Structure formats: structure tokens, C-alpha cells
Amino acid sequence: MADCLxxxxxxxxxxxxxxxxxxKQNLKPFYNRFPSVDNFKDQLEEKSKSYTKDYRKGLVEVLNSQYAGLSTSEATQSHINSxxxxxxxxxxxxxxxxxxxxxxxFLYKIVSTINxxxxxxxxxxxxxxxxxxxxxxxxxxxxxxxxFNFKHKKFQWEKKAEGAVGHLSTSGLEELAKTIEKEFGKSENAEYLKGLFKVAYLEHETLASATQFLANELFGAYGLVILDADDARLKAMFSRHMKNDLLYHTAFRQTEKQAHKLADLGYNIQVNPREINLFYMHDGIRExxxxxxxxxxxxxTELRFSEQEILDLxxxxxxxxxxxxxxRPLYQEVILPNLAYIGGGGELAYWLELKSFFEAENITFPMLMLRNSVLLYSDKTAGKLKKLDTPVQDLFLTPEALEAKQTRKNSSIEIDFESQKKHLEKQFEDLFDLANKTDHSFYGAVAAQEKKQKNGLDHLEKRLLKAQKLKLKSENERVLKLQxxxxxxxxxxxxxxxxxxIYVDYGEKLIPELLEELDPFQFEFLCLELRIYNTKS
Known part of the structure; x- marks a missing residue:
């Protein structure tokens, strides 16, 4: 039921x-350990030496206070206590x-982490x-x-927003909830989703508390712990590093060097550090x-501080x-007894710029894991692909390449002039033998003629392919529509x-299915057919 590529x-x-x-060998200097299950042994030994009992006590205190208003599962509470x-x-x-x-x-990130x-x-x-x-x-x-998007429609929160998004009031989302009520349908799964949205955003005052509730509802049963690091107690644990940034610009100096090294290797740079990598956040501003x-x-703003004033602050x-x-990555690794960070390609790209910065701050660099990526498709779609004799992996081709491949496969005429090209090369071998016995100009004329005739064959092949595309347009369109x-x-x-x-059709089986199928150590793209997929909404 699953394929990988x-x-x-x-x-x-x-x-x-x-x-x-x-x-690849050239990237090994940019990370600590590659994320294999065996390498975690050394990672946890290294982290255990640097993470103190006081930090554990402070972290648990914060988590318990943040979960005070939530329905906390036994699995999550056990994790917090541990x-x-x-x-x-x-x-x-x-x-x-x-x-x-x-x-x-969002689901794949969290499922990867739980697994x-x-x-x-x-x-x-x-x-x-x-x-x-x-x-x-x-x-x-x-x-x-x-x-967010739902069935080709964009559901948008219209609001004038400033400062940290977690502080934003959820007021004004009533109208969006009414739109969702109309658009999601009347099925049992749709009713669950509509209720989930209403409770999350109409019964919680801030975007942070709404998101915490939502993630807890979806994943709390599996022991997920949700952390809002926007907390004075946690930032007090990080204050030494913030002062270092203000005074010594360590992040700027170290990260810039790593970014240049990656650029020299031919890679694109994801982020460029600033001399100071902190915002001031107070009274609705984050600047x-x-x-x-x-x-x-x-x-x-008009805010201005001397060096001593800002250090005191x-x-x-x-x-x-x-x-x-x-x-932010350093903050995370300071306040958590963390072993690995699971993120997307863009996130890992900027983490790979940070190792020397962590070393300068004497903080263990985590193992970097690419989250699972998945293409979900229904059993109905799988049936259509089978009927068209098209493996799901072909859908990753560009539309042009997919259409060409389908045309070549389904055409009653062979659209491959490779044998003709080889025959042509054989014919020119004798001419080249003759050319080698004469002057250089004749050899050049033979080579030019061979290239001209090969180009002519390429042109004819493209013309034939184009003609067959038109003939098979209806059949090709079925595959392109699926793509x-x-x-x-x-x-x-x-x-x-x-x-x-996906949930409106598949329901409560969705997350358990993902937990069953996704392997965080399988560094391949997963194409997953949902086995019990009800296409009626």
C-alpha cells in the first residue's frame, strides 16, 4: 500500500x-552526528553531561503551568513528569x-517526532x-x-496584526467559523472538524492557546508535549546567551563563516545572520x-538603551x-534536554549553518532529521492509476515529461529513433575513415553533415511525438488530471x-495510519494509498 522514491x-x-x-563527505563538518539509531547512543551521552538538574526542574515547572488549563492525557503527563x-x-x-x-x-512533522x-x-x-x-x-x-486551503478554496483570517502572533486575540474568527460551517459539508467527519475549529478559536483567547489546544486534541493521546517558549522563566535560563549576542555578536561571526563555506561548496544560503539576532518584544511590538x-x-520605535541598561533589562x-x-535553535537546545530536531528541507538548510555557533556557545548540536514527506492518495485514485498503467512515482515528473512518457508508452507507433541514429552513425564510420586519409577540411565537412542529419532525426522524432500527443490527448489528459x-x-x-x-473523507483513522506507516529513519519520499478511504463527503 506504500511506495517510496x-x-x-x-x-x-x-x-x-x-x-x-x-x-556526502563535503557536508560532514556542518553537523554533529548523522541521524542513525545507533548514533543516538553518543548523542544522549553528550547531552546528559551538559543539561543540568536545575534546568530540568524549571522546564517541568513551566510545562505543568502551561498544561494547567488543558485536558492532559496520561501519556503526555507521564512524559512531562519524566x-x-x-x-x-x-x-x-x-x-x-x-x-x-x-x-x-504539520501532521508529518509531529508524527515523525512521535515515532x-x-x-x-x-x-x-x-x-x-x-x-x-x-x-x-x-x-x-x-x-x-x-x-488554510480546503478543496481549492482559501479560508483566510482578515485581521490587522502586529507583534508576536502568539499574543494575537482570536476575536474576529466568528465569521470564518460561519464560512467553514457552510463549506465543510454535513458528514460526521465534517461536523467533527467544524466543532474542533470552533472550540479551538472561539473558546480560546489567543492564537497560542488555540494552537496548543488544537495540537493537544490531535496528538495528546500519543504523548506529545507542546511547549510555548515565550515564557520569562525559560528565557531567564537563556539570558547569558542573549547577552553574548548583544555584546559579542557570536552568532553573526560564526554563522556567517559557515554560510560562506556552504556557498563555496555551491549551495544556496538559507539565512543570513545579523549582528544582533534578537527582537525587542513588549506592548504589542516585536522589532x-x-x-x-x-x-x-x-x-x-524611540526606544534607546545604553549597554548597561540593556544588559540589566x-x-x-x-x-x-x-x-x-x-x-531560536540555540534557545531550544539550551532549555531542552534535546537530542534531535525534526524539520523540513528549508529548516535543515539553516541549521547546517549553525554548528560552529553552537560550539562557540558550548552547547551540544542536535542531530538533524528530515521529516517524513508523504503523498496521500485514495484507493479510488490507485485504481485509476492501475487502469492507466501509470506508477504513482511517474506523477512526480513535470507535466510535459509525464505526457511524453505516457505518449511513448501508449502509442502504437515506436517514437524512438535511437536505432535510426545508430544506423546513421554506422553509415558515417566509413566516411570518417575516408576523411582521415584526406585533409582536415573534409573531415570537418563529414562531421557537420552527420550532426545535421542527427538533428534532422531529432526534429522528426519531436514532430512524431507531438502528432501522437494530439492523437492520444484524451487518454493523456486522464493522467494529467490525476497529477x-x-x-x-x-x-x-x-x-x-x-x-x-483528507480528514473529511478518511476520519479518525488518518493519524493512526500515518503513525503506522511513517518511519523517521526511512529517508525517502513516501507515496501512501489510504486503504479505507471514503470519497463521499
Missing amino acids: PFRSTGFFSDLISDYIEE LSENSAFTVTTGHQLNLFTGPLY LAKQLKERYPDSSFVPVYWMASEDHDFEEINF RIVKQDDDYYVLE VGEHPERFSPNVVM RMLFPNQSLQERTFNFSE
Whole structure:
């Protein structure tokens, strides 16, 4: 019921990530350990030496307070309690607070993390492994998170937003809830989804609390621990590193060097560090901190601090300082007994710039795991593909390449002039023998004539292919229609669909099926046929 193909052959992953997964030698200096199950032994030994009992106590205190208003499963509470023990570690994924979880890969990130914790427990039974979802509640890119897609329609939250998205009030989502009520249908699964949206966003005051509730409802039964790191107690644990950034610009110096090294290897750079990688976050604003001469300024405000004033402020109000994309990974690894980070290709690309920064701050660099990627399709679609004699892997081709392949396969005429080209080359061998016995100009004339005739064959082959495409247009269109359905806008399904589009047909079996099928150590793209897929909504 499942097929796999290498990430590189999908055409949707960068050379950097494909090379990393394939353990290319040139990338080994940019990470600590490759994520094999055996390598976790050394990783947990290294992390256990640097993560203190006081940090464990503070983390558990914060988690218990954040879960005070939630219905907490036994599995999750057990995981939280276990973090008090020196033998407990986390494996972590992070994601923005997208409306109604946003793109489908939100599920894959968390399923990968839960399954990793489970496999590590089987391999290292004397330790505990806690799957953590780090909510990106301090992000301020509202336009990236204020919508989700459902059956070719965009459901968008219209709101003027400033500052950290986690602080945003959920007021105003009543109208969107009414739209969802009309659009989702009347099935049992649709009613569940509509109720889930209403409780999450109409009964919780902030986007952070709504997202926490939603993730807990979907994954709490499997022991997922959800962390909102926008907390003064956690940031107090990180204050030394924030001061280092303000004073010494360690992240800038180290990350810039690594970025240049990656660029020299021919890779694209994902993020460029700033001299100061902190925002000032207070009273509804989240703006960059910059240093000019001897003073520190908050952009777009009139706030100004001397060096001593801003260092004092870090000590007194650490919650007013928010890490950017370069500092956030360090913050995560300081406050968690973490072994691995599970993320998408873009995330791992910027993590690969950070190893020397971690070394300078004397913090263990986590193992980097590419999350599972999945193409979901129904048994009905599988039946259509079988009837068309098209393997699902062919749908990853460009539409042009897919159409050409289908045409060549289904044409009653052979559309391959390779044998004619070989015959032509054989004919020219005698001419080249003759040319070698005469002057150079004759040899050149023979070569030019051979190239001209080969080009003529290529042209005829293309003309024949074009003619057969027209003849087989109706049959080809059936395959192209399936491709458009599963790859909307020629993009991966997981980057466009919302989980609700699958759940409305498949229901409560969806997450257990993903947990059953996804293997975090299988570094290949999974094509998964859902076995019990009801296409009636």
C-alpha cells in the first residue's frame, strides 16, 4: 500500500538536503552526528553531561503551568513528569501557529517526532524520550499563517496584526467559523472538524492557546508535549546567551563563516545572520534591536538603551527579548534536554549553518532529521492509476515529461529513433575513415553533415511525438488530471492541502495510519494509498 522514491528524484528537494541525506563527505563538518539509531547512543551521552538538574526542574515547572488549563492525557503527563529525571531526553519539531494547522506537513512533522521517540525507547529502554512540538509563538509573519486551503478554496483570517502572533486575540474568527460551517459539508467527519475549529478559536483567547489546544486534541493521546517558549522563566535560563549576542555578536561571526563555506561548496544560503539576532518584544511590538555607536536601538520605535541598561533589562525582563531564526535553535537546545530536531528541507538548510555557533556557545548540536514527506492518495485514485498503467512515482515528473512518457508508452507507433541514429552513425564510420586519409577540411565537412542529419532525426522524432500527443490527448489528459489533483499548482500536496481535506473523507483513522506507516529513519519520499478511504463527503 506504500511506495517510496529518493528525495532527489522527486525534483522538489535541494541539492543541499539530498546531499545531506546521502551523507556526502563535503557536508560532514556542518553537523554533529548523522541521524542513525545507533548514533543516538553518543548523542544522549553528550547531552546528559551538559543539561543540568536545575534546568530540568524549571522546564517541568513551566510545562505543568502551561498544561494547567488543558485536558492532559496520561501519556503526555507521564512524559512531562519524566523530564525531571536525568535519563529523560526530548526530540523536537517546531512549526508556526498556522490557522487550523496550515499545510498538511504539520501532521508529518509531529508524527515523525512521535515515532522517533517511540523507536528510540525501543532501542534504549533505560532512557525516556519525549516528543516535543515547539510552538513558534513569537513569530510575527502573520501573512504566512493566517489561512488554510480546503478543496481549492482559501479560508483566510482578515485581521490587522502586529507583534508576536502568539499574543494575537482570536476575536474576529466568528465569521470564518460561519464560512467553514457552510463549506465543510454535513458528514460526521465534517461536523467533527467544524466543532474542533470552533472550540479551538472561539473558546480560546489567543492564537497560542488555540494552537496548543488544537495540537493537544490531535496528538495528546500519543504523548506529545507542546511547549510555548515565550515564557520569562525559560528565557531567564537563556539570558547569558542573549547577552553574548548583544555584546559579542557570536552568532553573526560564526554563522556567517559557515554560510560562506556552504556557498563555496555551491549551495544556496538559507539565512543570513545579523549582528544582533534578537527582537525587542513588549506592548504589542516585536522589532529588531540594532547597535549604533555605543547605544542600542529598537527599530520603528524611540526606544534607546545604553549597554548597561540593556544588559540589566535582559536580567530583569528576559521575556522582552525574542530570538530570531538564527538564535531560536540555540534557545531550544539550551532549555531542552534535546537530542534531535525534526524539520523540513528549508529548516535543515539553516541549521547546517549553525554548528560552529553552537560550539562557540558550548552547547551540544542536535542531530538533524528530515521529516517524513508523504503523498496521500485514495484507493479510488490507485485504481485509476492501475487502469492507466501509470506508477504513482511517474506523477512526480513535470507535466510535459509525464505526457511524453505516457505518449511513448501508449502509442502504437515506436517514437524512438535511437536505432535510426545508430544506423546513421554506422553509415558515417566509413566516411570518417575516408576523411582521415584526406585533409582536415573534409573531415570537418563529414562531421557537420552527420550532426545535421542527427538533428534532422531529432526534429522528426519531436514532430512524431507531438502528432501522437494530439492523437492520444484524451487518454493523456486522464493522467494529467490525476497529477493536477495530487500536485496542485505543480507543488507538493503536503505544502498546499490542509489536513481537513483528507480528514473529511478518511476520519479518525488518518493519524493512526500515518503513525503506522511513517518511519523517521526511512529517508525517502513516501507515496501512501489510504486503504479505507471514503470519497463521499
